[in-house]
């Protein structure tokens with residue numbers, strides 16, 4: 001199942017808000033449709049929204065009527081700003097649009113049509129590189145997965161969050177492909193249920209045994225010794241190894257530490273923000289109250305109740321056993337190990 005596909009100047013996005021019940025694609029012919037799809041999590045997951053924003057920038061650029069390179073670049077920068085503003089936490093979004101803007105500025109091409117074609121090629125590269133990156137993370141990460149492993153996941157860091165195999169779920173797939181017997185406990189992941197709706201669905205598609213639990217069951221499950229390791233994805237990792245990921249990840253990490261369960265994070269190097277020294281600087285997206293006060297469209301909380309709805313939390317590096325990247329496995333101290341994996 002493809003998260004997205006570029007076809008003849010149109011970006012088709014798998015609408016993840018409809019899964020697992022319906023498989024529907026949104027046909028995007030302009031960048032604002034992509035912006036809306038990212039905001040409402042029709043496309044979601046750090047690498048996937050990075051790739052979607054890249055294609056969104058190509059879509060927006062295609063409709064720019066500019067006579068000169070300078071006019072074109074100014075218009076594309078405005079579109080990039082709109083896309084980058086859709087969700088603040090996942091660094092891949094801004095990384096993708098910044099990468100394309102840099103490519104445009106560093107090329108000496110003057111013809112606007114050629115610049116438009118360059119944006120599409122760069123978006124394709126970002127998408128294809130993510131697929132390759134998933135495979136590398138799987139190769140590195142599967143070494144950390146013992147045979148007969150019961151693995152707890154949180155949210156969805158699978159094929160649906162990326163261009164192909166997933167980050168955390170990519171490691172699980174790779175361990176299975178290497179002949180290891182694996183099973184998954186999937187946190188449902190309130191409030192948007194990415195675990196119940198997406199991870200459970202992906203694992204069933206793969207015939208990987210999966211058991212769905214509510215988020216508040218994770219601690220008891222670990223206390224019974226039923227979890228061998230935890231693997232989660234990430235939306236932004238800072239230079240010292242602090243990790244922003246779906247809300248609830250921090251609690252799982254604390255519980256894993258309490259029960260001596262290895263806690264792994266799988267993320268490509270494009271998710272690491274070396275410009276931020278620690279997790280306290282990561283912008284945390286806050287979302288609409290209705291995601292908390294309503295369940296499946298039905299109001300479950302009284303009118304007038306106050307709501308706080310951060311979409312992510314920050315897990316401090318001290319709770320993380322290893323960070324599995326597409327360039328290798330980083331172990332503490334992350335300030336040094338991540339820097340070593342960084343390309344010059």
Ligand SMILES: CSC[C@H]1O[C@H](OP(=O)(O)O)[C@H](O)[C@@H]1O
Nearest residue numbers: 044045046155157161233245246
């Ligand atoms: C492979 S990154 C997946 C990452 O993104 C998810 O957030 P959202 O569903 O809001 O886009 C979650 O934090 C996952 O771990």
